[in-house]
Amino acid sequence: MALKVFSSLAGVPLHYDRYPEESGLGYGTRGKPFKPRATYEMVQTLEECFSALFQISPFGKAEVITSAGAYVSKPGQHGKGQAFDLDGIFWEDKKLVAIEYPRNPHLYLAVESVIRQYFGTVLGYNYNSAHKDHFHFDMGSAVRFEKMSKSRVEYLQAAMLYIHGFQVGIDGVWGPETMEVSSSVLESLGIKGGLSAKKNWLDFLEKSAVLGFSLADGQ
């Protein structure tokens, strides 16, 4: 497996923020520069993802991206060099720290809406306690909506609630309520047909990203 070393994404320096808290470089800080590794394909996809993110973000390009790492010698997608853990994004006057999701849902979900356009598997705050403090994303599944995917349904429900302003519970289960509310949300966005069509999923993600960022900008 050929791994590429990288130290920035879309021109923004990558920092590691998992040093001991006493160092002042612990979780939630800007950390300090590091050089994770991932496959060439993964690095290319990360580049595209973060370029798109900084293009649509009303705050422009960030100053620092914090991460807990990419390739790690262990089973799963990290061991294949196809996974990335995102802790935070620091702009000049704005920051996203993943664990602050409950206080910052618009920005969190705007960023997630971009990540999901490039990565099929995205695990975050709502998924389980292990992912409360970072986004894990990898290339292990295709970019598409799946009704049986807990993480995808949770994201959809959270986006409908926080970004689109529709009342819906967040439980990761595709049930009658979620189905009904999602039809209304898609209709309000002018998206014809269901989310199983990839183009509709991408359309929903793009519109949610733009709206999420504009709500975050107003805060």
Ligand SMILES: [Zn+2]
């Ligand atoms: Zn991970």
